[in-house]
Amino acid sequence: MAxxxxxxxxxxxxxxxxxxxxxxxxxxxxxxxxxxxxxxVDTPITEMGFTGLACxxxxxxxxxxxxxxxxxxxxxxxxxxxxSAAKTRYMSGGQLSCPIVFRGxxxxxxxxxxxxxxDFSSWYAHCPGLKxxxxxxxADAKGLLKAAIRDPxxxxxxxxxxxxxxxxxxxxxxxxxxxxxxxxxVQSGRDITLVAWSRMVQVALDAAQTLKAxxxxxxxxxxxxxxPLDIDTLVTSVQKTNRILTVEEGxxxxxxxxxxxxxxxxRAFDWLDAPPSRVCGADVPLPYAANLEQLxxxxxxxxxxxxxxxxxxxxxxxx
Amino acid sequence: xxxxxxQPDPATPATPPPEELLRLYRSMLLIRRFExxxxxxxxxxxxxxxxxxxIGQEAVVTGMQAMAGPTDSCITSYRDHGHMLACGLDPKGxxxxxTGRSGGYSRGKGGSMHMFSRxxxxxxxxxxxxxxxxxxxGLGFAHQYRGDGGVAHVYLGDGAVxxxxxxxxxxxxxxxxxxxxxxxxxxxxxxxxxxxRHAAGDELCARGAAYGIPGERIDGMNxxxxxxxxxxxxxxxxxxxxxxxLEMMTYRYRGHSMSDPAKYRSKEEVSEMRDNHDPIDRLRxxxxxxxxxxxxxxxxxxxxxxxxxxxxxxxxxxxxxxxxSELWTDVLSEA
Ligand SMILES: Cc1ncc(C[n+]2csc(CCOP(=O)(O)OP(=O)(O)O)c2C)c(N)n1
Ligand SMILES: [Mg+2]
Numbered sequence: 144m145a146x147x148x149x150x151x152x153x154x155x156x157x158x159x160x161x162x163x164x165x166x167x168x169x170x171x172x173x174x175x176x177x178x179x180x181x182x183x184v185d186t187p188i189t190e191m192g193f194t195g196l197a198c199x200x201x202x203x204x205x206x207x208x209x210x211x212x213x214x215x216x217x218x219x220x221x222x223x224x225x226x227s228a229a230k231t232r233y234m235s236g237g238q239l240s241c242p243i244v245f246r247g248x249x250x251x252x253x254x255x256x257x258x259x260x261x262d263f264s265s266w267y268a269h270c271p272g273l274k275x276x277x278x279x280x281x282a283d284a285k286g287l288l289k290a291a292i293r294d295p296x297x298x299x300x301x302x303x304x305x306x307x308x309x310x311x312x313x314x315x316x317x318x319x320x321x322x323x324x325x326x327x328x329v330q331s332g333r334d335i336t337l338v339a340w341s342r343m344v345q346v347a348l349d350a351a352q353t354l355k356a357x358x359x360x361x362x363x364x365x366x367x368x369x370x371p372l373d374i375d376t377l378v379t380s381v382q383k384t385n386r387i388l389t390v391e392e393g394x395x396x397x398x399x400x401x402x403x404x405x406x407x408x409x410r411a412f413d414w415l416d417a418p419p420s421r422v423c424g425a426d427v428p429l430p431y432a433a434n435l436e437q438l439x440x441x442x443x444x445x446x447x448x449x450x451x452x453x454x455x456x457x458x459x460x461x462x
Numbered sequence: 463x464x465x466x467x468x469q470p471d472p473a474t475p476a477t478p479p480p481e482e483l484l485r486l487y488r489s490m491l492l493i494r495r496f497e498x499x500x501x502x503x504x505x506x507x508x509x510x511x512x513x514x515x516x517i518g519q520e521a522v523v524t525g526m527q528a529m530a531g532p533t534d535s536c537i538t539s540y541r542d543h544g545h546m547l548a549c550g551l552d553p554k555g556x557x558x559x560x561t562g563r564s565g566g567y568s569r570g571k572g573g574s575m576h577m578f579s580r581x582x583x584x585x586x587x588x589x590x591x592x593x594x595x596x597x598x599x600g601l602g603f604a605h606q607y608r609g610d611g612g613v614a615h616v617y618l619g620d621g622a623v624x625x626x627x628x629x630x631x632x633x634x635x636x637x638x639x640x641x642x643x644x645x646x647x648x649x650x651x652x653x654x655x656x657x658x659r660h661a662a663g664d665e666l667c668a669r670g671a672a673y674g675i676p677g678e679r680i681d682g683m684n685x686x687x688x689x690x691x692x693x694x695x696x697x698x699x700x701x702x703x704x705x706x707x708l709e710m711m712t713y714r715y716r717g718h719s720m721s722d723p724a725k726y727r728s729k730e731e732v733s734e735m736r737d738n739h740d741p742i743d744r745l746r747x748x749x750x751x752x753x754x755x756x757x758x759x760x761x762x763x764x765x766x767x768x769x770x771x772x773x774x775x776x777x778x779x780x781x782x783x784x785x786x787s788e789l790w791t792d793v794l795s796e797a
Binding site: 164185192216254255257259435 | 783
């Protein structure tokens, strides 16, 4: 963010506790000192108001970055994200663009209960007029955020609180920008394709590790971009592995995994040796109790079990 | 502020009788000790996630509940443990919800921010800032609809006051004269943001003036002032005159939640409030100066409350985790 704010004086950050508090999760640490209160704006707890304000400013060509303390609170502002940011260019016959970034942590953190643990991937990926990305590694975070800020469209950047605490290497290049709509093959394999994004990439990698010990070689794909979706990379992978399993933290019904399955069936039906499958978050509001929370979210073991079943291998310790 | 809110009948109740002073004292002390214990259990890893303590603000809900009628209802934010105890919920069930066990009020599925008790007409426990306000006028609507004589006590923070839905609620509540008392717990901070940095105008109690809703600013660190304000506001709403706003000036001693180091305010500011305005100390001084109770009696109260909090903590750590099958229950009601 700092690099992009140095590069373009029209970029500013707005949200709750982004300035003096240095960000609820310290993402904006140091920005107030460097850019001052004009460009790092602490807001009242009025998501609908400041999101609308930022869209209005973006109509004039400013480039706001709106931080939601967590994406759960974007529900207060979802009307502006859809009706104002996503649709205005179309409704104005191309006259008005809305170059804005909506970012913040998305999905389940740890033990914060149902109202604070929701994955909005499929919600925003559903909407034409938006671009949606979900970084997993720090390089993703840098490259996708820069792409989002430089893009002339509204972009939703779904970060993850649990990943904030993880370290990865980051490219130094201030112009390291990742393109939208391009997935990353994190690990190649020939037996099954595991598709994931955000924190679920790690879950898929852990499952792949277990499977490897059993002689199943999984190809792990980090989607990075949820809208547009890089279906070509998935199709190419399925042509090699003939099996695909999507790991989605969110609810299964009408989720992104369902969309991937539909597109794979449309595009790669003849290459499939098994139905496209998915492991999703349990179809319930997220419970607080530690044991139930664990059961509600995809775990490496459940992913490995589902992969084994698709590959017609006996379950672990079974047979 | 140019706006002068309309004043209600100044029918201030007399100083409460000794038994009631003691009840107020016990109620505040229970909340204080309960919250201290919750803080300890959090430190031990028995409670996780967000946990917002009410320490310092005890006089507000205690004074309000002292004047609550038998059919009144209550709703608040995530800073809800004190409200539940003051509404008469069992400390064991509250603490066990904090630890996520099956003995908790939501059977471990809600957590610190989401607890409810229909029996006590306590409607939560809400994690989204401001959401409880329209829900709260809905409780008021139901009181009016049923004609049950109840008033909805709707608590919100100084930060929540800026949410748009609060003004939609003020308008409807005033328009339809709903029996609602809005209790703004102004603890001077919304997370790390001091009120002067988030709220235009200086009196939050005047925020209803445009809708004709009377408002008063009250010393929320003095349980007796809270109690008499509660009597006035509740009588007004109960009589069918419409909603009323009470802005309680109060203070939280701890961080916003257990994960907030609270670097945005000075140690001196906190100790000034704790040492010179503590609601429990202030009431204890009154109890002693009026000879309501002696030293031994105070010790006895202390001992009983500590024991009940210890029992709650014990229960909360030994109550089993919910059964795995509970993951799938309670999503929908049986049709
Ligand atoms: C809509 C929404 N936005 C942001 C948050 C995150 N958040 C939780 S509490 C809080 C501060 C609220 O302050 P205040 O209303 O003064 O209540 P207090 O915590 O002081 O009791 C914030 C920003 C939230 N829970 N909901
Ligand atoms: Mg506050």
